[in-house]
Amino acid sequence: MDASFFRLLLIGTVCLGLSEFTFANDSIIRIDFGSSQRLSEAPWNNIDQPGASGMVLTNALDQTGKATSLSVRQLDPWAGFNLSGTSNHASLPASASTDSFYLEQGVDPAATLRLEGLSPGHRYRITIDASRMGGTEMRSGKYTVNNHTNSLDAKNNQGRPLMFSDVVADGKGFITIDIQCAAGSQYAYLGAMQVEGHFAAAEANRLAADSLDGPPLVNAMAWGIANGATGEMLWSKNPDQVRAMASTTKMMTALIVFELCQEKPERLKEVVSISKRADDMPGSTAAVKVGEKVVAHDLLFGLLLPSGNDAAIALAEHFGRYLPDDNGSIRNGSAAACYDRFVDHMNAKAAELGMKDTIYLAPHGNSGNRSTIRDLTKLAMFVLLKPALHEYFNTQHHSAEIVQPSGSKRIHYWKNTNELLDIEGFDGLKTGTTTMAGACLVATGVRNGDRLVVVILGSKRDSRFLDTRNLFRWGWTQRAAITRSGQ
Numbered sequence: 001m002d003a004s005f006f007r008l009l010l011i012g013t014v015c016l017g018l019s020e021f022t023f024a025n026d027s028i029i030r031i032d033f034g035s036s037q038r039l040s041e042a043p044w045n046n047i048d049q050p051g052a053s054g055m056v057l058t059n060a061l062d063q064t065g066k067a068t069s070l071s072v073r074q075l076d077p078w079a080g081f082n083l084s085g086t087s088n089h090a091s092l093p094a095s096a097s098t099d100s101f102y103l104e105q106g107v108d109p110a111a112t113l114r115l116e117g118l119s120p121g122h123r124y125r126i127t128i129d130a131s132r133m134g135g136t137e138m139r140s141g142k143y144t145v146n147n148h149t150n151s152l153d154a155k156n157n158q159g160r161p162l163m164f165s166d167v168v169a170d171g172k173g174f175i176t177i178d179i180q181c182a183a184g185s186q187y188a189y190l191g192a193m194q195v196e197g198h199f200a201a202a203e204a205n206r207l208a209a210d211s212l213d214g215p216p217l218v219n220a221m222a223w224g225i226a227n228g229a230t231g232e233m234l235w236s237k238n239p240d241q242v243r244a245m246a247s248t249t250k251m252m253t254a255l256i257v258f259e260l261c262q263e264k265p266e267r268l269k270e271v272v273s274i275s276k277r278a279d280d281m282p283g284s285t286a287a288v289k290v291g292e293k294v295v296a297h298d299l300l301f302g303l304l305l306p307s308g309n310d311a312a313i314a315l316a317e318h319f320g321r322y323l324p325d326d327n328g329s330i331r332n333g334s335a336a337a338c339y340d341r342f343v344d345h346m347n348a349k350a351a352e353l354g355m356k357d358t359i360y361l362a363p364h365g366n367s368g369n370r371s372t373i374r375d376l377t378k379l380a381m382f383v384l385l386k387p388a389l390h391e392y393f394n395t396q397h398h399s400a401e402i403v404q405p406s407g408s409k410r411i412h413y414w415k416n417t418n419e420l421l422d423i424e425g426f427d428g429l430k431t432g433t434t435t436m437a438g439a440c441l442v443a444t445g446v447r448n449g450d451r452l453v454v455v456i457l458g459s460k461r462d463s464r465f466l467d468t469r470n471l472f473r474w475g476w477t478q479r480a481a482i483t484r485s486g487q
Helices: 002-016 245-264 267-270 276-280 296-303 308-320 333-353 373-382 385-393 462-484
Strands: 027-033 045-048 052-058 071-074 080-083 098-105 110-116 125-131 140-145 146-155 162-170 175-182 187-190 192-198 222-227 234-236 271-273 293-294 395-401 409-415 426-434 438-447 450-459
Touching: 027 110, 098 110, 098 175, 110 192, 125 175, 140 162, 140 187, 175 187, 222 373, 222 462, 234 373, 234 462, 245 267, 245 296, 245 308, 245 333, 245 373, 245 385, 245 426, 245 438, 267 296, 271 296, 271 308, 276 308, 276 395, 296 308, 296 385, 296 395, 296 409, 308 333, 373 385, 373 426, 373 438, 373 450, 385 426, 426 462, 438 462, 450 462
Parallel strands: 027 045
Antiparallel strands: 027 192, 052 071, 071 110, 080 098, 098 187, 110 175, 125 162, 125 192, 140 146, 140 175, 222 234, 222 450, 271 293, 293 395, 395 409, 426 438, 438 450
16 A cells, blocks of 8 residues: 555656655655544554644654654644545545545634654655545645645545655754635645655654643643633633634523523513424534423523533524514524524624634534634623623523423423532533534632633543633632732
């Protein structure tokens, strides 16, 4: 397989008109970008974190299985991963050719990778491949390696790689690769990469020793600690990096519903019917079924405690009827039209709150919704200004009466997914977890009258709450020390 892949790359060089360069006695490193469901066997290296920012691969294996100095750093996240590539690639294994990372106009139109641990001043050959089968639209990406740019159309690609020869590592041993959607293309892809050249042994590229200063080390890719009284960002990491936000989305969903009910409190008593669209929605669920009916007040708990995607859709379809369309008129319309108006209003509210880097495509987190630490902090501060809404987020358990299509009734119990509520002093707000976003949390807490807001994005499921507690603990300690010193 290795020999045939290499031959194909040489053919691809000629076809693309790029200069061919011979790398005698050098090593080859191959990287598969895609889903954890389709990992390639060693000595392939796998990167399966499209939503991650930071180091995503260290000590890459070469074609002999030897660990090398090469590392890959993802400087910003992708829109997600795709599973619709070819399984009949001329040389790549199906595990590498059927999946890829993708970019999308209007969501994440660009991404940057940096190859690190290379030999400064040495020349490398970098080959890129991607496949997206089916569809009618162009799926072309523009790829820039250092200062050299070319394009690759992934549409129905089964063996047309893109090669950059004679790429020189800079004085730090870095090569930067920028990818973006080409003009007129909605999507761009990265499925596999080959790097050929000289690599030092793995031991030559150890990271610097941990600093003994600053906030605690956490798994989260981005985080922020804000003053809960003023919203001032006190300490942060990547606070303006746009990332998937998972079900922290539902903070805005709840806010829109709550404000509509503030206008007319009787709306909280309205009965919401569960549609097939809501019932069919995968992911976290409030366990309501098509044809069932739930009072809006109760369904808000179903939205926030178990983080029900089904509840999010049902609430959007129901309450969208009270929102104006593009012409400023309010009319019921179909459930789909009401849903769309609701999402439009989520974006309008985000703009009103100054959440300039936030985009909502759906009222739930199983979507392409994006935000930043700074924007979610603004939203959290706004929620805190509404004690009656904050109480929904701070509730640990709630039981609701659900009317079934037959007319019979059942009682359903919901428990809050926010484990911090089991600890004194924490009182909100919202969890979120998807493969793309990682584990996320917007949390609020008070210690000795000092309220902080902590937001984390891109953590790990089993460390999300510990990350957050460590940041709260450090923040409160620093604040107390500043108070004692009189600063």
